[in-house]
Amino acid sequence: EAAVTQSPRNKVAVTGGKVTLSCNQTNNHNNMYWYRQDTGHGLRLIHYSYGAGSTEKGDIPDGYKASRPSQENFSLILELATPSQTSVYFCASGDWGGFTGQLYFGEGSKLTVL
Amino acid sequence: LAKTTQPPSMEAYEGQEVNVSCSHTNIATSEYIYWYRQVPHQGPQFIIQGYKDYVVNEVASLFISADRKLSTLSLPWVSLRDAAVYYCIVTPQGGRALIFGTGTTVSVSP
Numbered sequence: 001e002a003a004v005t006q007s008p009r010n011k012v013a014v015t016g017g018k019v020t021l022s023c024n025q026t027n028n029h030n031n032m033y034w035y036r037q038d039t040g041h042g043l044r045l046i047h048y049s050y051g052a053g054s055t056e057k058g059d060i061p062d063g064y065k066a067s068r069p070s071q072e073n074f075s076l077i078l079e080l081a082t083p084s085q086t087s088v089y090f091c092a093s094g095d096w097g098g099f100t101g102q103l104y105f106g107e108g109s110k111l112t113v114l
Numbered sequence: 115l116a117k118t119t120q121p122p123s124m125e126a127y128e129g130q131e132v133n134v135s136c137s138h139t140n141i142a143t144s145e146y147i148y149w150y151r152q153v154p155h156q157g158p159q160f161i162i163q164g165y166k167d168y169v170v171n172e173v174a175s176l177f178i179s180a181d182r183k184l185s186t187l188s189l190p191w192v193s194l195r196d197a198a199v200y201y202c203i204v205t206p207q208g209g210r211a212l213i214f215g216t217g218t219t220v221s222v223s224p
Contacts (some may be wrong), residue, residue, distance in 0.1 A: 004157075033211055042201065042214040043158065058211065090157045103212060105157025 003027065006091050006106035013113050019078040021109050023091030031094050032074035033103065034058070034066060036087040043090060049074055081113045116141040116204040120218045127223050132189045134218050136202030139183045144206040147178060149187050150214075151198040158201060158214070161187070189220075197222040 004025045013019045025032065030051050035043035035058075045058030047066035055066040063085060065077040074093075078085055088110050094103040119137040126132045138147070146165050150158040162169055162176045164185070169176040175188045189196055199217040 031211075035214070040216075042216045045211050045213065048211050059213070092157065102160040102163075103158075105159070108155070108157055 004091055004093050004104050004106040006089075006109045009107065009109055011109065011111045013078075013081045013111065015082060015113060017081050017113075019081045019085075019111065019113075021076040021078075021089055021091075021111070023074045023076075023106060024072050025074075025091075025093040025104070026072065027093050027095075027104060028071060029093040029095040029104075030071075032068065033092040033094070034064075034074070034076045035090045035092065036060070036085075037090060037108075038087050046076065046089075078111075081111075083113045085111065086113045087111060116145055118202045118204055118215055120200075120202050120215065122216070123219045123221065125221045125223065126192050128193055129191055132192050132196070132220060134187045134189075134200050134202075134220065136185045136187070137183065138185070138202070138204045141182050141204055142206070145204050146207050147176070147182075147185050148203045148205070148212065149174070149176065150201045150203065150212075152201070152217070153195075153198045161200075192220075192222050194222050194224065196220065 007022050033048040034046045037043045046064050049055050049068040067075045088108045090108050091106045092103040116138045148163045149161040152158040164176045178185045201217040203212050
């Protein structure tokens, strides 16, 4: 079973502080994704990556940076956190080669910005 | 990307079959249909994908209309564990990413 692990699972940050959410996958997938989900809403794509060293902007990239230092790791960085970034963040991995449409998601990281 | 329309919610009793519909009237020939579900406090989980006709796996079946403008996810014999938000996603194979809408909330009662 494919595995995607996120850390931290819960984070409380102060406005203006820096937050880093980390994601690790053991699936050897090329593609990784960061989504956020707010109460009552679907998932919205923030950043994604096609492989180590690459990052691409998703639909709502403002206020977020991403880093893909290796095949296994993909980080989401909030340089200056704001209360509007309070949300649950999900990381996912997948491989479009022979793509089956199957993304594997982590269990989420709940971020509260005070 | 084709826009999808799903009913916001559905209710069922345990043991019933549940059919969740998804309209995608502008689906392109390059696009496939994917279904995911998300239970509370977890990330979405892949259920099934299809391009045309009928697809079945151990979890669900997917019927796609002949013109591909409508798909229906069928969950046989639902249990309380099947209570979740079900997402229908239409995107090209090898596309950029999966774009999630608000889905259909399926409630299951004993």
